[in-house]
Amino acid sequence: MQLSSLVARLPYPSKAVQRALAIAAIVTQGGIGVTGSVVRVTGSGLGCPTWPQCFEGSMFPVSHPEYETLTQWIEFGNRLLTGVVGIVAALCVLAAWRIQLDHPERKRLVKLAWTMPGGVVAQAVIGGMTVLTGLLWWTVAIHFLASTVLVWLATLLLHAFNEGDERPRWRVAESGKALLVTLVAAMAGVLVAGTTVTGAGPHGGDPDTPRLQAPIETLTFVHGSLLAVYLIVLAVLGLQWLRAGAPKQLWRRYTVVWVVALAQGALGSVQYALGVPEALVSFHVLGSAAVIVTTAALWCAARDRGPVTSFSPAPAEASPAGSR
Known part of the structure; x- marks a missing residue:
């Protein structure tokens, strides 16, 4: 209760602050994955051989x-970025909490905000496990996949700041909703398959790290095939919306998903053809974050939660925070 009183004394976050914090959450959650890939391709994964200490x-x-x-x-720089x-995650929680004190209905916003610091703690534990097990490929995979989930949740948080709290009403038909679920599942499959390619590839984070003993050609084929499934589902989704007449906002985001997904596929093909050069690995990880963000944005645009009511504080006489 006393902590709530302290939060109530904070300035009410403006629309610009809410948006900036959520975007910062997306950038930092995605960025930590990119810097992690830099650690991996430079063979620096055991530059600090112990955890939580460096030495x-x-x-x-x-x-x-x-x-x-x-x-x-x-x-060590990657650890510092954590x-x-x-800090960004904590600021998101404080902003969401401050908003809820004036607008008690904003429970979903606070829950989403709490996933940010919760994810940081989980990633710290997974990162420690990764170092202490000598960068075993599957621990690195878990570390990366946890980041992808957090990028998705950060994108949902950005939209939560900008939407209401009504029960979601889908702007697409039931079949369109099912296709969206399938699209997200296909994306998850692409990401998981990508970690197996990485596990068998040349960049393990340390020269002595054991690699996944599986034919990389087969793993790459599976990874590419799942991307093809993702694109096919995306195409079917577009045809379905074309017949049903989807809103303009959906078409804009749909187009962005196509551009980003095709660019990511092309980058992956070039990367493989050139023998997986270090710089392209990190760009590919960045591209995967972009695919997640654009897919999550499409998901959010496909449903309506009503108008946002919390860009401004509640009137002083009606605000629980104002009465403290």
Whole structure:
């Protein structure tokens, strides 16, 4: 109760602040995945060989004959970025909580906001497990997939700040909703399959890390096939909406999904053809975050939760926060 009183003393977040915090959450949650890929392709995954300390007895990189200074700082920098992600996540919670004090109906907004710091804690634990197990490929995969979930949730949070709290009414037919669910499932399959390709590929985060013992050609074929499924479902969805007459907002977001997905597919093909160069790996990880954000935005645009009521504080006489 006392904590709520402290939050009530904070300035009410404006529309611009709400939007900025949610976008920052998307950028930081996606960015940590990109910097993680930089750690992997530079072989810096064990630059800090212990966790949560960098070296036994030190939170920071130290001169060591077995570990290059650059790889230490690349890994340590990725750990430091987790702090930035945590700060943004905490600010999202404070903003959502402050809004709910004036608008008690905004429970879903607060729940979504809490997934951000919850995800940071989960990622810290998974990251520790990844280091302590010597970067086993499946732990790295879990680490990346957790980031993808958080990028999705951060995108939902951005939309939650900009929509009401009514029960969602779908702007598409039931068959369109089913296709959207299938699209999201196909995207999840593409992401999971991508981690197996990475697990068998040349960039394990450390030269001595054991790799997934499976034919990379087969894994790449499965990964590419699932992307084809994603694109086929997207095409069928468009045909269905063309017949039913979908709103303009849906078409705009639908077009963006196509552009991003095709660009990501082309990048993946070039990356494979060139022998998986380091720089393209990180761009591909960035592209995967873009696919998640655009797909989540399409999902959100397909349903209506009514007008937003919390861009402004409640009147002083009606506001629980104002009475404190």
